[in-house]
Amino acid sequence: MLQVEAVDKSFGDFMAVNRANLTVGKGELVAVIGPNGAGKTTLFNLITGQLKPDRGRITFKEEDISGLPPYHICKKGVARSFQIVNIFPRLTVFENVQVAVLSQQKRSSNLFRPAQNLAVEETNSILEDVALSDKIMDIAGSLSHGDQKILEIAIALGNEPELLVLDEPTAGMSPEETFATMGLIKKLASTRGLTILFCEHDMEVVFSFAQSIMVMHQGRTLIQGKPEEVRRNKEVQEAYLGD
Amino acid sequence: MFRGIIDLKSLWLIGAIFIILLILPPIIPRFYTYILTLIFVTALLAMSLNLCVGYGGMFQFHHGVFYGVGAYTVALMLTKTSLPVWVGFIAGPIVAAAVGLLIGWFCVRLTRLYFGMLQISLGSLIWAIAFRWYTLTGGDDGIHGIPMPSLLSSLNSSYYFILIILVICLIVLYLIVKSPFGRTLQAIRDNPERCEAVGVNVRRHQLITIVIATFFAGIAGVLFVVLEHSVFPDLMFWVLSLEAFIMCLLGGWFTFAGPVLGAAIMISLRTFVGIYTEYWTLILGIVLILLIFFLPEGVMGYFLEKFKPRAKEVVERSSELNVAG
Ligand SMILES: Nc1ncnc2c1ncn2[C@@H]1O[C@H](COP(=O)(O)OP(=O)(O)OP(=O)(O)O)[C@@H](O)[C@H]1O
Ligand SMILES: [Mg+2]
Numbered sequence: 001m002l003q004v005e006a007v008d009k010s011f012g013d014f015m016a017v018n019r020a021n022l023t024v025g026k027g028e029l030v031a032v033i034g035p036n037g038a039g040k041t042t043l044f045n046l047i048t049g050q051l052k053p054d055r056g057r058i059t060f061k062e063e064d065i066s067g068l069p070p071y072h073i074c075k076k077g078v079a080r081s082f083q084i085v086n087i088f089p090r091l092t093v094f095e096n097v098q099v100a101v102l103s104q105q106k107r108s109s110n111l112f113r114p115a116q117n118l119a120v121e122e123t124n125s126i127l128e129d130v131a132l133s134d135k136i137m138d139i140a141g142s143l144s145h146g147d148q149k150i151l152e153i154a155i156a157l158g159n160e161p162e163l164l165v166l167d168e169p170t171a172g173m174s175p176e177e178t179f180a181t182m183g184l185i186k187k188l189a190s191t192r193g194l195t196i197l198f199c200e201h202d203m204e205v206v207f208s209f210a211q212s213i214m215v216m217h218q219g220r221t222l223i224q225g226k227p228e229e230v231r232r233n234k235e236v237q238e239a240y241l242g243d
Numbered sequence: 244m245f246r247g248i249i250d251l252k253s254l255w256l257i258g259a260i261f262i263i264l265l266i267l268p269p270i271i272p273r274f275y276t277y278i279l280t281l282i283f284v285t286a287l288l289a290m291s292l293n294l295c296v297g298y299g300g301m302f303q304f305h306h307g308v309f310y311g312v313g314a315y316t317v318a319l320m321l322t323k324t325s326l327p328v329w330v331g332f333i334a335g336p337i338v339a340a341a342v343g344l345l346i347g348w349f350c351v352r353l354t355r356l357y358f359g360m361l362q363i364s365l366g367s368l369i370w371a372i373a374f375r376w377y378t379l380t381g382g383d384d385g386i387h388g389i390p391m392p393s394l395l396s397s398l399n400s401s402y403y404f405i406l407i408i409l410v411i412c413l414i415v416l417y418l419i420v421k422s423p424f425g426r427t428l429q430a431i432r433d434n435p436e437r438c439e440a441v442g443v444n445v446r447r448h449q450l451i452t453i454v455i456a457t458f459f460a461g462i463a464g465v466l467f468v469v470l471e472h473s474v475f476p477d478l479m480f481w482v483l484s485l486e487a488f489i490m491c492l493l494g495g496w497f498t499f500a501g502p503v504l505g506a507a508i509m510i511s512l513r514t515f516v517g518i519y520t521e522y523w524t525l526i527l528g529i530v531l532i533l534l535i536f537f538l539p540e541g542v543m544g545y546f547l548e549k550f551k552p553r554a555k556e557v558v559e560r561s562s563e564l565n566v567a568g
Contacts, residue, residue, distance in 0.1 A: 048440065074442035088433035090497075099430040100441040108427040108443050109451070111419055114248045115426040159441055
């Protein structure tokens with residue numbers, strides 16, 4: 001479904017992503033791992049258009065999407081969440097998700113109907129799925145960190161994506177919250193038929209949830225394969241799982 | 244059309260204010276009728292600006308230019324052509340919006356402060372044209388004695404005309420703010436990067452907002468000519484843009500009606516303090532500093548916050564948070 005082929009991105013002289021490759025098949029749960037600064041976030045930014053690749057090709061459903069602006073890529077069915085909480089802090093929880101749903105329904109430019117009565121069902125159903133129903137009228141900026149991370153995912157769901165890209169969906173969460181969140185993500189993937197690409201620092205989480213793992217190191221792809229293959233790989237053990 | 248977006252209590256309050264404003268002119272001195280009318284005109288300017296500033300989070304630093312363009316357009320059409328009056332009235336906002344589109348097209352390509360700085364430069368260019376092109380615009384002197392139809396020749400009739408137009412514009416602006424377009428605009432204000440990631444073409448959305456806002460600024464410009472029968476380059480000078488900006492901050496830029504209140508306060512200040520001193524810009528600076536330190540949510544925002552339980556529906560945004568993005 002998603003193919004990343006030999007993609008480069010440098011900031012000045014520094015190669016943040018260096019000939020990275022990644023394959024995500026339909027319906028898969030794929031993880032990208034790598035130490036801090038490996039280039040995971042940069043890779044995700046290249047996929048969803050926040051950054052443009054210097055070289056290489058990114059295709060989604062056989063269509064070249066490299067270098068398209070984010071809103072364009074989103075319309076093609078790729079939605080994402082961010083590592084650092086990235087929500088609409090002054091809007092309510094409901095409005096946060098509704099903005100995405102309205103955009104999905106191509107209603108963002110509608111000028112003369114009260115927004116309040118539009119996209120209500122879809123928005124509520126998403127908030128129910130992620131268990132934020134009791135906080136819909138809260139101002140998003142006042143939520144706890146954990147709830148804000150969940151809201152991140154809920155906003156992305158508003159676009160009814162086929163591919164959901166999650167950049168450290170559990171960053172800053174306690175171990176229990178982390179497992180609950182990963183469980184939620186897995187459930188969403190099956191009920192909504194999503195393909196999921198995520199990155200995560202907790203190895204235990206990665207190896208128990210992901211069907212395929214790509215290991216990044218200094219911008220390079222070391223390997224992509226099934227969890228067992230990755231665990232056995234010498235290079236990975238040295239570079240990353242070494243200790 | 245309004246179902247669910249306005250509560251009964253606010254509606255009563257607005258109705259009462261409107262009725263009071265309707266019966267005032269015959270019973271108050273002429274001078275106060277004039278000041279009230281000037282407040283209406285300026286309120287529309289501030290409201291249109293707040294669409295960009297409060298709802299869109301854009302640094303629309305030189306909004307006065309579009310007000311001036313609207314005013315000059317109608318002034319020139321009424322003095323230099325023999326077209327019917329209403330053509331001039333319609334041309335004012337359209338030309339203002341066209342200039343808004345042109346300047347906005349460049350500005351939305353930049354972010355934040357750079358947006359504001361570019362707008363000041365491009366806006367000053369237009370001011371300079373009005374100032375220098377003596378044969379067309381009358382330069383420093385401006386254009387005076389602009390003929391108005393007899394229906395609008397008395398102060399009281401202009402008062403009613405301007406009040407009605409203001410009310411219509413406020414209703415339209417309210418609908419826009421409450422529409423999906425307005426909601427998306429507020430999302431862009433909060434977080435443009437995220438908004439783009441949910442499929443919104445942020446620049447296009449901002450540009451449409453600028454066009455709408457400058458259109459309404461153009462209407463305000465036309466109303467100014469209806470009131471004053473004259474135009475002068477000061478309408479496009481940066482001081483007026485700064486005043487309009489302060490009106491939004493002062494009244495409460497996160498509330499819908501805040502800028503109206505801001506306009507009322509500023510015009511009163513300028514009228515009753517300004518005449519005793521030449522240091523009007525100094526006063527402006529002081530007001531701005533006091534605001535930033537003591538009333539960051541503006542007067543309206545402050546009171547809505549204070550009487551929160553009663554005015555819950557009216558509070559657009561809570562001020563609990565200090566994170567803006
Ligand atoms: N906009 C930028 N300008 C310059 N350097 C950048 C930029 N963004 C990222 N980098 C650098 O690129 C490298 C990769 O960063 P990236 O955020 O992609 O890593 P990451 O794998 O997501 O790390 P983490 O696990 O800490 O989130 C880092 O060394 C970072 O300093
Ligand atoms: Mg990262």
